[in-house]
Each structure stands twice: as C-alpha cells, then as structure tokens.
Amino acid sequence: MTTENTPAVEDDLPEQLRIRREKRAGMIERGVEPYPVAVERTKSLKDIREKYTGLEVDVTTGDIESLTGRIIFKRDTGKLCFATLREGDGTELQAMLSLDKVGQEALDAWKSDIDLGDIVSVTGEIITSKRGELSILAHSWKLASKSLRPLPNDHKPMSEETRVRMRYVDLIVRPEARVAARMRPQVMRSLRDTFNNFDFIEVETPMLQVMHGGAAARPFKTFSNAYDMDLYMRIAPELFLKRCVVGGIERVFEINRNFRNEGADSSHSPEFAMVESYMSYGDWRSIADVTRTLIQNAAMAVAGSHVVTHADGSQKDLSGSWKEISLYDAISEGVGETVTALTPHADLKKYAEKLGMKIDPKWVTGKLAEEIFEHVASDQLIEPTFVMGYPVDTSPLVRAHREIPGVVEKWDLYVDGFELATGYSELIDPVIQRDRLVEQAQLGAKGDLEAMQVDEDFLRAMEFGMPPMGGMGMGVDRLLMALTGLGIRETILFPLVKPEVE
RNA sequence: GGGCCUAUAGCUCAGUCGGUAGAGCAACGGACUUUUAAUCCGUGGGUCGACGGUUCGAGCCCGUCUGGGCCCA
Numbered sequence: 345m346t347t348e349n350t351p352a353v354e355d356d357l358p359e360q361l362r363i364r365r366e367k368r369a370g371m372i373e374r375g376v377e378p379y380p381v382a383v384e385r386t387k388s389l390k391d392i393r394e395k396y397t398g399l400e401v402d403v404t405t406g407d408i409e410s411l412t413g414r415i416i417f418k419r420d421t422g423k424l425c426f427a428t429l430r431e432g433d434g435t436e437l438q439a440m441l442s443l444d445k446v447g448q449e450a451l452d453a454w455k456s457d458i459d460l461g462d463i464v465s466v467t468g469e470i471i472t473s474k475r476g477e478l479s480i481l482a483h484s485w486k487l488a489s490k491s492l493r494p495l496p497n498d499h500k501p502m503s504e505e506t507r508v509r510m511r512y513v514d515l516i517v518r519p520e521a522r523v524a525a526r527m528r529p530q531v532m533r534s535l536r537d538t539f540n541n542f543d544f545i546e547v548e549t550p551m552l553q554v555m556h557g558g559a560a561a562r563p564f565k566t567f568s569n570a571y572d573m574d575l576y577m578r579i580a581p582e583l584f585l586k587r588c589v590v591g592g593i594e595r596v597f598e599i600n601r602n603f604r605n606e607g608a609d610s611s612h613s614p615e616f617a618m619v620e621s622y623m624s625y626g627d628w629r630s631i632a633d634v635t636r637t638l639i640q641n642a643a644m645a646v647a648g649s650h651v652v653t654h655a656d657g658s659q660k661d662l663s664g665s666w667k668e669i670s671l672y673d674a675i676s677e678g679v680g681e682t683v684t685a686l687t688p689h690a691d692l693k694k695y696a697e698k699l700g701m702k703i704d705p706k707w708v709t710g711k712l713a714e715e716i717f718e719h720v721a722s723d724q725l726i727e728p729t730f731v732m733g734y735p736v737d738t739s740p741l742v743r744a745h746r747e748i749p750g751v752v753e754k755w756d757l758y759v760d761g762f763e764l765a766t767g768y769s770e771l772i773d774p775v776i777q778r779d780r781l782v783e784q785a786q787l788g789a790k791g792d793l794e795a796m797q798v799d800e801d802f803l804r805a806m807e808f809g810m811p812p813m814g815g816m817g818m819g820v821d822r823l824l825m826a827l828t829g830l831g832i833r834e835t836i837l838f839p840l841v842k843p844e845v846e
Numbered sequence: 847g848g849g850c851c852u853a854u855a856g857c858u859c860a861g862u863c864g865g866u867a868g869a870g871c872a873a874c875g876g877a878c879u880u881u882u883a884a885u886c887c888g889u890g891g892g893u894c895g896a897c898g899g900u901u902c903g904a905g906c907c908c909g910u911c912u913g914g915g916c917c918c919a
Contacts, residue, residue: 358874359891360856402880417882442879460872475878496857497871503858505914517857605847639847698887702919817897842913 364492367457378490383465389429389437392470394480401476410467411437411480412488414516416498420455427458429466434522438480439466446482454485461491461516504833509844510668511837512530520655524834527646527823534645535599535619535820538638542552544595544621549584551577551601557583557802560738560794561604564614577603580817581620582741585800586770589622589813590805597621599820605765610831611762613839617820624811624838627769628753630815632730636666637730641825642820646827654829660760662826666728671717672751674731678720683713685735685750692716706792710735726757740780740796742768758816759826765818772813774806 368378386409387395387458396405416436423443428592430436435576443451445468458464460473496502498517507514512519536546554573556563558580570573581598588596599619608614617640623631643650643662650663675683679695689709696703696716708716713735725731733745734754742752753769771777781798788795824835835840 358856363873419881419884420878421881421884422878424881426881426884428882437912438882440880468868474881475884477880477882494856494872497883498857499871500858505853506857509912513857575901704919844913 353397360494362494364459364490364494367459368490368492368764369496371457371487374748376453376487376488380486380488383412383486383488384467385465386410387414389413389431389435392437393435393478395477396470399472399478401472403472403473404481405470407470408468408483409470409480410465411439412463412465413437413439414456414463414491415460416516417496418458418460423451425451425454426740427462427464430516430691432522433526433599434519437479438473439464439468439482440471440473440479441466441482443487446484450484457487459494461493461495462487463489463491469563497508501780505841508833508839508841521834524824524828524830525837526786528820528835528837529826530646531642531820531824531827532599535638538641539595539597542595542623542634542637544597544623545593547585547588547593547596547598548600549578549588549598552604553578555797555799557601557796557799558585558741559604560796562793564603566604579604580618581817582817584714585620585622585815586810587802587805589624590808590810594624595622596689597779608840610833612827613820613832613836615840616822616832616836618817619819620815622813622815624813626814627812628755628814631767631816632755632757634814635816635818637820639764639826642823643827652827656829658829660826660829662728662759666730666757668723668730668732668755671731671733672713674721674724675713675717677714683716685710685713685733685748687713697717700774708737708787710737710739716739722758722761727765728757728759730755730757737770737783740784741771741777743771743773760829762822762825764822764826765816767814770810770813770815772810773808774803774810777806778803 371378389411392409392411398729413431415427416430417428419426419738425441427439428436429439441449441451441454445679465488466480466482466485468480468484471479471481473479496506496517501518502514507518511521515525539546545547552566552575554575556576556579559582561579563579564577566575566577579602581600583597585596597619599617601615602618603615605614606612621631621634623634640650640662643652647653651659651661653659670710679699681695683692683695689712692709692712693703696712699716699719701715701719703712707831732755733751734742734756736750736752739752739754743753745751745753755767756763757765757767771780781796784796785798788797821832821835824830825832828835
C-alpha cells in the first residue's frame with residue numbers, strides 16, 4: 345500500500361480524514377491521478393445557467409460541454425447518480441451520471457472515490473432532468489482535486505470561530521461570506537471612481553516609517569537589519585500625503601493599510617484599511633461633501649440605492665445631506681450645563697463624575713470632553729451624523745476654528761453609533777504646527793503612548809508653503825460595516841486570530 | 847483592564863441529580879435510473895480544550911491556564 349508518493353496513512357487520524365487519505369492512496373495505486381495538472385473545462389457553470397435559462401422540463405440539447413465544480417451535494421443510487429457542483433461565486437449546477445452513459449466501471453469509481461468537497465470535471469450533454477433541473481448528463485468525468493477533509497454541514501451555520509479560522513471553508517459553504525468578499529473590491533472600485541471624478545490622484549506612501557505620526561495611536565515597532573534602526577508600522581499616512589500636497593499634488597488620496605497596536609473588538613482590528621485624502625483650497629465643509637459623496641456612491645455601487653439593507657434585515661438610509669450637531673452643544677445638553685472648549689478641566693471632571701464615568705487621570709481637558717460626549721451622545725449617532733468642532737488639545741494637526749475659541753475645524757462622522765470618518769480644515773502654519781508637535785512630544789515624554797513625535801522633515805516640508813486644504817480619513821472596513829451591518833471580522837477576509845492550541 | 851457566557855464525534859449541537867457518551871448531517875457496508883437536507887436496512891466514529899483538586903466514582907462540582915464570544919471602562 346505504501347509507495348514513495350503515498351506515505352503511510354497516519355492511524356491516529358480521525359476516521360473520516362483517514363478514509364479520504366486511503367482513497368487518495370488507492371487511486372494512485374490504480375494509476376488515477378487525484379491531483380491532475382489539468383482537466384477539461386469548456387464553460388463556467390454561470391455560462392451554462394445564463395445560456396439555458398427557461399429550458400423546458402426533461403429536454404436534451406445535444407450540446408456537449410465540460411464543466412467543473414466542487415461537489416457540495418451527492419446522491420448515489422443504483423444506476424443513476426446525482427451531484428451538485430458549485431463554483432466560486434456560488435453558482436450551482438447538477439451533474440447526473442447514469443450507468444448507460446458512463447459504464448459500470450466509471451460509475452462504480454464515482455461512487456467509491458468521490459466525496460463531498462472533491463473538485464471534478466464532468467463532460468456530457470446539457471439537459472434538464474425529469475424534475476426540470478438544469479443538468480449535465482455525464483459521458484465521462486475526471487477528478488480535478490481530491491478533498492481530504494469533509495466539508496461542514498451545509499445546512500447549519502458554522503460557529504463564528506470556525507468561520508474566521510477557516511475562511512476558505514466559510515467561502516465554500518456560506519453565501520454571505522462570498523457576498524462580503526466580493527463587496528469589498530466593489531467598494532474599493534467605487535471609492536477610486538469617485539476620487540477620479542473629482543480629479544484626485546492616488547499615491548502610495550510608506551508603511552514602514554522612521555517616525556510614526558498623523559494620528560493618536562500606539563504603533564507597532566519593528567527593526568531594520570539593513571539600516572540598523574527601529575522602524576514603525578504606520579498608524580496613518582497623513583504626514584506623507586501632506587508632503588504630496590506641498591509638492592503640488594493638489595488633490596491626493598491613498599487607500600491602504602494602517603496598523604495600530606491597540607485593543608481588538610467588534611469595531612477595531614490591529615490592521616485596517618483606511619482611505620485618506622487631501623483637497624487643496626478646500627476646508628472641513630468641502631471635504632465633508634466629498635466624504636458624503638464617496639459613501640453614497642459606494643452604497644449605490646453595492647446596493648443600487650442610498651438605502652442599504654443590513655444583515656439583520658434592517659434598512660439604513662444614507663441619502664440626503666445628513667445631520668450636523670456641535671460637539672460642545674451635545675455635551676452641554678447631556679450634562680445640563682453650558683460646556684465650551686474653555687470650560688476648565690475641574691468642571692468637566694465634576695460633570696463626568698456625576699455621570700458615573702470612570703476617569704483616566706491622564707486625560708487632558710479636550711480628551712475628557714470627548715469622553716463625556718461619547719458617554720452622553722453616542723447612542724444618538726445611529727443615522728449618519730457629522731459631529732462638528734473638536735477641542736484643540738486633542739487635534740494637533742487641525743487649524744483653529746475661524747470663530748469659536750479653543751475649538752478646531754474638525755468633524756467626526758458617526759454611522760450606526762461608531763466613528764466612520766473624520767475631516768479637518770488642515771493646519772498649514774508651520775510655526776503653530778511645530779508648537780503643537782512639541783507639546784505632543786512633551787506628552788510622550790510624560791508617558792502618553794499615543795502622543796505624536798516631532799517630524800522635522802514634515803515641518804520642513806510645511807515651511808516651503810502648504811496651500812489651505814481640507815482633509816479626511818475613513819476606515820474602509822468600517823464603511824463596509826456601515827453598508828452591511830456586519831462586524832469588522834466579517835468584513836475582513838482573514839482577521840488576526842490567535843493560533844489554535846495543539 | 848473588569849464582568850458574564852462558552853469549549854463534547856468531521857460540522858452544528860443535546861447531555862437531567864455526580865453513576866457505562868447522545869442526536870442530526872457527514873462517514874462506512876448494502877438496496878434503489880430522477881434525487882433536491884432522498885428513502886430503507888446495517889455499522890463504525892470520542893484524550894468531553896489543558897492541567898490540578900474534591901469524590902468510591904467527574905463531561906457535570908471546585909481551582910488555575912488557554913482559545914472563542916458578549917457587555918462594561
């Protein structure tokens with residue numbers, strides 16, 4: 345039984361795995377290749393489904409084709425066998441194998457060698473069965489790839505853990521997984537189309553950075569042997585995109601991965617796709633319009649409407665111009681006192697304590713205000729809402745509000761209760777920018793792990809003159825969440841999971 | 847970081863009061879030329895997440911650890 349090609353079957357394997365390995369070995373013994381280099385395929389199952397829609401019951405077409413697919417249903421009877429083939433997009437077609445067409449030997453081999461999950465090529469005539477099912481009636485068949493593991497029960501959903509750990513199986517068995525996987529590239533294409541229509545230029549900027557910056561977040565640190573120095577995985581592309589604007593790429597965007605060394609939950613992944621964009625001679629309002637257009641066009645691309653249907657069946661209306669609320673007005677309403685960006689830290693702390701909030705003593709005044717906002721208002725942010733006007737001390741890259749003291753021209757866009765995007769009127773004064781970054785570095789020196797560093801090259805770029813501009817950033821995974829109602833791990837094909845223990 | 851839930855056959859899950867480990871699908875052997883989660887007859891498949899404790903006896907009770915989920919900060 346054992347040959348060079350067929351190592352000894354491990355006898356400690358579970359029964360079903362062992363049997364399939366034995367089938368593979370047996371086929372090789374008989375000179376049948378379980379993993380051939382090529383099999384016949386003249387059309388896709390989808391081609392067949394489209395070509396023969398509306399065919400009458402129990403007809404023969406005379407058309408001979410070779411079709412391939414994974415067997416997801418198999419019913420062997422005495423002299424007539426049925427199988428359902430499925431291809432990658434979920435299209436299915438029935439294959440029929442009858443004794444009088446394929447002969448005794450091929451029929452017996454089909455019954456004994458072929459299992460659920462195997463990929464096969466079937467050559468035969470396109471017909472409809474007596475029950476009206478569009479089918480291929482085999483003249484011959486060939487194994488394309490032997491599956492050594494049984495597929496999960498097709499009729500019971502896999503547990504969430506199994507789906508994430510074995511996404512390849514999830515994609516085989518669960519239609520929603522196939523839809524989600526195909527929706528992301530649709531959204532990406534839509535985002536790029538929208539940017540192109542607005543004459544934005546796409547760039548790619550470093551993911552491995554000597555300094556991290558552009559957001560308040562803890563970075564992943566790594567080390568370059570060649571340069572003998574520490575490097576950081578980027579937390580945001582902002583400072584490089586702004587360098588592009590200095591260089592005259594007046595409208596610029598990037599869609600790429602960011603990495604943040606922080607907690608992971610149903611809306612946070614350590615690596616996540618982000619679209620970030622800067623528009624010269626724009627401001628926080630014009631970039632908000634761009635952002636809304638990006639999202640509405642993406643909805644149109646995947647749902648054909650600005651009203652999207654979530655996984656739970658609920659409908660979310662993303663149409664229109666969207667609600668705007670002021671951050672400090674919302675806080676004032678929530679605490680029953682007038683709160684502004686000038687309200688002292690001690691007063692904010694008093695309000696927060698009254699709300700029963702747990703307060704981190706490291707929070708600066710602006711951070712405390714934002715935390716109070718999230719505590720009192722986040723439930724009201726289900727419909728798309730721009731929250732306008734953030735405190736200056738948490739927004740070191742944003743320019744001061746043109747009227748309101750202590751506030752910067754920054755908005756956060758909330759949908760379904762989570763932050764989907766953020767946008768600014770960008771700070772372009774290099775002297776103020778240096779002061780803000782130095783403040784950040786001082787916070788960092790005092791132990792704030794999310795503080796930014798002083799990026800001298802970035803400041804030098806600004807000193808050459810940066811046009812007034814609006815900028816925005818949006819999580820692509822979160823955009824998919826807003827469009828589908830799925831958790832972030834369902835929008836990412838292969839989210840990080842801890843290794844299984846042996 | 848804190849709280850709650852959870853881990854049993856390939857998959858999805860039951861498992862009562864602590865007393866020989868169960869189902870459906872899947873698998874194996876047999877019958878069946880129109881099945882659609884076929885049907886019928888028969889059969890096999892388990893380190894009950896890991897380690898420790900209590901007990902005459904632990905899937906079940908207790909502790910620790912690990913993985914997963916939900917909620918909170």
